[in-house]
Amino acid sequence: MYQLYEFLRGPGAWIAFTVFFVGLAVRMAFLVGLSKERDKVLYNHFDWSWAWRSIFHWLIPLGSVSFRQQPIFGLVFWVFHVGLLAIPLFLNAHNVLWDEAFGISLPSLSDKLADYGTMVVMACVAFLFIRRLARPEVRILSEGWDYLLLILVLAPFLTGFLAYRQIGPYDLMLNLHIFSGELMLILIPFSKLGHIILFFFTRAFIGSEMGARREIEGRLGARTW
Amino acid sequence: MSQTDMEQTATEAVEQAEDEAEEKAPVAAEEPQAPAPINVKQIKGILEMNKGARxxxxxxxxxxCGLCADSCFFYLAHDKDPKLSPAYKIKTTLGEMYKRKGEVDRExxxxxxxxxxxxxxxxxxxxMFCPFGIDMASMFMTARAVCxxxxxxxxxxARTKKNIxxxxxxxxxxxxxxxxxxxWMAEEWGEEVAGLNIPVDQHGAKYMYTVNPREPVYYPQDVGMMxxxxxxxxESWTVPTNGWDCTNLAMFCGDKAAAAIPVRNMYQAAQELxxxxxxxxxxxxxxxxxxxxxxxxxDIPGGKPPVxxxxxxxxxxxxxxxxxIKIDPAKRLKERVTVQDPCNVSRSGGLSEYLRELTNMLCEDFVDMTPNREYNHCCGGGGGFIPMGPEYKKRRMASGKVKAxxxxxxxxxxxxxxxxxxxDQLNDINKEYKLGYKVVSFKELITEMMIIPDKFKPKDEDEEEDAGASAESEE
Structure with a gap:
C-alpha cells in the first residue's frame, strides 16, 4: 500500500499533471488550427465585448435567462462548479504538498470550511444525479458516460472526505483519493470535461455571432444569456 | 447560424426525384418510385467539410443538461415531449450521422x-439557452444539407428550390x-398620390428595393404601398429588373449552391446600379x-454583403x-396592438427595438408579448415551414399553440x-385557435395613417381638366 502511495504521489502526479496540461494544450492547438481553415465565421465576426459578456453572464449565479427558468438547478450547478474548483485548489493539505515540493502555495481554506464544502459538493452531485434520472428531457439524453462522469467527479471528494474523517481504512482511502483525482485530471483533456477551457471559446463564439454580428448600423445584437 | 455549414449539393438527385414525383401526386416527391441509391461518399464529404473546430x-x-428543452416551442407545444428537445433532435439526426460516419440509409x-x-x-x-451556447440551428442546417x-x-x-x-x-x-x-401598381396607387412612379433600374439611387415574390403574385398592393x-x-429609390427577389428558400433546403443564386442576383444588381x-x-x-x-x-471573404x-x-x-413621413395623430390605431418579433428580424436581425419604436409611433395601445425581442418564440411558420405545404400544416398548427x-x-x-x-402563420393560427385578431404589415399601417402633403394630392374631379400643368408646377 505504501509503495502505491509513493507512486501516486510521485510519478503518478507528474504523469497526471503532464497529461492534463499537455493534453489540453494539444487539443486547443488542434482546434485553433482547424478553426482557421474551417470556422472563418468565428474570426469574421469576433468581438471582445460581446464575447466577454457572453462568458460573464454564465459564470455568475443565475446570470442567464435560461438558469433563471430553473433557479434551483442553476444555483446547485453554480455551487457545484465553485466547490469543484475551489476546494482542491485552496485545500490546506494540498497547499502543504505544493509547498513541500516547490515551495509555493495558494491561500488556504480552513479545514472546517473545506470539510463542509466537500459535503456540499457531494450533495450537489447527488442532486445532479437524481435530476438526470428524474427529468424526462434530461434522462432521454443521458448515456452511461454522463452518469459515470458524475461518479468520477464525486470520487476524489468522497474519498478525501472519508480519509480526512478517518472513516474506513485510511491508507486505502488516501490512495483511492489520489488515484481518482489523478484519473480526473487525465480524463479532462479527452472528455467533455474539456469544457473547463472549451466553454470560454464556445461562449465567445455564440456571443459574437448573435450579438456583435447583428449589431452594426444601429441594430441591437441578441443577448445569449 | 453559420453559413459555412452547408455543402454544395448535387441538385441532380433532387431534380430526378422531382421529375418522377411530378408524374405522381405532388405530395409524393420525397418517395420517388425508383429512389437513387444513397451516395454515402457525398454525405461523408458534407459531414467532413463541416467538422471544423466548432x-x-x-x-x-x-x-x-436538458436546458435547451424549455427554449423550444415544439417541445412546449407538445406537453414537453422529451423527444422534441433540441439536444435530442440533434443527437438522433446529425449526431447519429457523425457517429455512423455517414453510413446511413434512405430510411x-x-x-x-x-x-x-x-x-x-x-x-x-x-x-441562447444553452450554457455552452451551442449553435444548434447550424447543426440542423447541416443535417438538412445531408438530407x-x-x-x-x-x-x-423541393419545388421552390427548382424554381430558384x-x-x-x-x-x-x-x-x-x-x-x-x-x-400597374404605380398606376393604380397613382389615384391616391399624384405623379406616383416606381423607378426601374435607376443608376445611383440610394435604395434598391427588393421584395418577396409573393408580392407580385398574391399581394401586389404591397408594392404599391411601398x-x-x-x-x-x-427618397431616392429604384427597383431592379433582375435580382428583385430577396427571399431564399434554398437556404432552408440546406442547399448552398442553390442558395447562392438569388443572393448573387441581388448583390450583382445592387453593384451594377x-x-x-x-x-x-x-x-x-x-x-x-x-x-x-x-x-x-x-464565399465572400469577411462574410459581409458587398452592399x-x-x-x-x-x-x-x-x-x-x-x-x-408624418403620421396623422388622429389616425393612430386605438385598438390594442401587439407586434410579432420574427426570429430572423429580431433574434437574428437585431431589429427588435425598431419594431417597438415603430409600433409606438403608429399605435396608442401597444402590449408586448411575453417573452419578446430576441427571446421571442418562433410563430411556427419559419425555417421553410410555410412553403413546406399542406403535408406539414397539421404540425404547423399544433406547434403554433405557443404563439397563439x-x-x-x-x-x-x-x-x-x-x-x-x-x-401567413399568424393568420392560420388565428383561425385554428379562434383568436379574432387582424394581421397587418407596417407598410399597410403607414400608408393608412400617413399625411399626404398637398403637393402630392391628386386634383379633384372638377379641377382635373387643368391638373396636368399645375401638378407639375407644384413639384
Missing part, C-alpha cells in the same frame, strides 16, 4: 427529414411580370439571407424620425407582422 467542440461537450434520412424540417424551424432560440444532398426534403421546398434554380426566384415569376406589376411611402418621403443600400420588404428570412448568410453562400442591406422596418423608423397563447395573453386585436411567413 462542430467538433459542440458535438463533444454537450453536457446533456434513416427519411426519418431525419421529419425531424430536421418537421420539428425545427431553425429559429436559434435554443442557442437535401440525397434529394430527401419536403416536397414544397430554373428562374432565379422561388415562385418562377418572370422579370417582365415583375416590372409589369410595378407599372411606392407611396418612398414617393411621399421623396451603384446603390447605397439593398432595401428589403417586410420579410424575415430574406434579411437573414441577404445580411448574414448570403455572403457565406457566395449594405436594410430592412424596411429600419427605414420606416428613420423616415418618421426625420419627419419625411402568447398573443391571447396580450388581448391584442391587431398583430403587426414585419415578415411574410409570420403573416
Amino acid at each position: 462542430f467538433r467542440t459542440w458535438l463533444n461537450i454537450c453536457a446533456r 434513416f434520412l427519411t426519418q431525419a427529414k421529419e425531424v430536421v424540417w418537421g420539428q425545427c424551424s431553425v429559429c436559434r432560440r435554443c442557442s 437535401n444532398s440525397q434529394g430527401i426534403l419536403p416536397a414544397g421546398l 434554380i430554373e428562374t432565379g426566384n422561388q415562385m418562377a415569376v418572370s422579370n417582365e411580370d415583375w416590372i409589369e406589376t410595378c407599372e 411606392a407611396i411611402i418612398m414617393y411621399v418621403a421623396e 451603384g446603390v447605397e443600400y439593398i432595401l428589403m420588404t417586410e420579410c424575415g428570412h430574406a434579411y437573414r439571407s441577404g445580411c448574414f448568410e448570403g455572403p457565406y453562400f457566395m 449594405p442591406v436594410k430592412h424596411s422596418v429600419q427605414l420606416f423608423v428613420e423616415l418618421i424620425r426625420e419627419g419625411k 397563447e402568447q398573443i391571447r395573453a396580450t388581448g391584442a386585436k391587431v398583430v403587426i407582422s414585419p415578415c411574410h411567413n409570420c403573416f
Whole structure:
C-alpha cells in the first residue's frame, strides 16, 4: 500500500499533471488550427465585448435567462462548479504538498470550511444525479458516460472526505483519493470535461455571432444569456 | 447560424426525384418510385467539410443538461415531449450521422427529414439557452444539407428550390411580370398620390428595393404601398429588373449552391446600379439571407454583403424620425396592438427595438408579448415551414399553440407582422385557435395613417381638366 502511495504521489502526479496540461494544450492547438481553415465565421465576426459578456453572464449565479427558468438547478450547478474548483485548489493539505515540493502555495481554506464544502459538493452531485434520472428531457439524453462522469467527479471528494474523517481504512482511502483525482485530471483533456477551457471559446463564439454580428448600423445584437 | 455549414449539393438527385414525383401526386416527391441509391461518399464529404473546430467542440461537450428543452416551442407545444428537445433532435439526426460516419440509409434520412424540417424551424432560440451556447440551428442546417444532398426534403421546398434554380426566384415569376406589376401598381396607387412612379433600374439611387415574390403574385398592393411611402418621403429609390427577389428558400433546403443564386442576383444588381443600400420588404428570412448568410453562400471573404442591406422596418423608423413621413395623430390605431418579433428580424436581425419604436409611433395601445425581442418564440411558420405545404400544416398548427397563447395573453386585436411567413402563420393560427385578431404589415399601417402633403394630392374631379400643368408646377 505504501509503495502505491509513493507512486501516486510521485510519478503518478507528474504523469497526471503532464497529461492534463499537455493534453489540453494539444487539443486547443488542434482546434485553433482547424478553426482557421474551417470556422472563418468565428474570426469574421469576433468581438471582445460581446464575447466577454457572453462568458460573464454564465459564470455568475443565475446570470442567464435560461438558469433563471430553473433557479434551483442553476444555483446547485453554480455551487457545484465553485466547490469543484475551489476546494482542491485552496485545500490546506494540498497547499502543504505544493509547498513541500516547490515551495509555493495558494491561500488556504480552513479545514472546517473545506470539510463542509466537500459535503456540499457531494450533495450537489447527488442532486445532479437524481435530476438526470428524474427529468424526462434530461434522462432521454443521458448515456452511461454522463452518469459515470458524475461518479468520477464525486470520487476524489468522497474519498478525501472519508480519509480526512478517518472513516474506513485510511491508507486505502488516501490512495483511492489520489488515484481518482489523478484519473480526473487525465480524463479532462479527452472528455467533455474539456469544457473547463472549451466553454470560454464556445461562449465567445455564440456571443459574437448573435450579438456583435447583428449589431452594426444601429441594430441591437441578441443577448445569449 | 453559420453559413459555412452547408455543402454544395448535387441538385441532380433532387431534380430526378422531382421529375418522377411530378408524374405522381405532388405530395409524393420525397418517395420517388425508383429512389437513387444513397451516395454515402457525398454525405461523408458534407459531414467532413463541416467538422471544423466548432462542430467538433459542440458535438463533444454537450453536457446533456436538458436546458435547451424549455427554449423550444415544439417541445412546449407538445406537453414537453422529451423527444422534441433540441439536444435530442440533434443527437438522433446529425449526431447519429457523425457517429455512423455517414453510413446511413434512405430510411434513416427519411426519418431525419421529419425531424430536421418537421420539428425545427431553425429559429436559434435554443442557442441562447444553452450554457455552452451551442449553435444548434447550424447543426440542423447541416443535417438538412445531408438530407437535401440525397434529394430527401419536403416536397414544397423541393419545388421552390427548382424554381430558384430554373428562374432565379422561388415562385418562377418572370422579370417582365415583375416590372409589369410595378407599372400597374404605380398606376393604380397613382389615384391616391399624384405623379406616383416606381423607378426601374435607376443608376445611383440610394435604395434598391427588393421584395418577396409573393408580392407580385398574391399581394401586389404591397408594392404599391411601398411606392407611396418612398414617393411621399421623396427618397431616392429604384427597383431592379433582375435580382428583385430577396427571399431564399434554398437556404432552408440546406442547399448552398442553390442558395447562392438569388443572393448573387441581388448583390450583382445592387453593384451594377451603384446603390447605397439593398432595401428589403417586410420579410424575415430574406434579411437573414441577404445580411448574414448570403455572403457565406457566395464565399465572400469577411462574410459581409458587398452592399449594405436594410430592412424596411429600419427605414420606416428613420423616415418618421426625420419627419419625411408624418403620421396623422388622429389616425393612430386605438385598438390594442401587439407586434410579432420574427426570429430572423429580431433574434437574428437585431431589429427588435425598431419594431417597438415603430409600433409606438403608429399605435396608442401597444402590449408586448411575453417573452419578446430576441427571446421571442418562433410563430411556427419559419425555417421553410410555410412553403413546406399542406403535408406539414397539421404540425404547423399544433406547434403554433405557443404563439397563439402568447398573443391571447396580450388581448391584442391587431398583430403587426414585419415578415411574410409570420403573416401567413399568424393568420392560420388565428383561425385554428379562434383568436379574432387582424394581421397587418407596417407598410399597410403607414400608408393608412400617413399625411399626404398637398403637393402630392391628386386634383379633384372638377379641377382635373387643368391638373396636368399645375401638378407639375407644384413639384
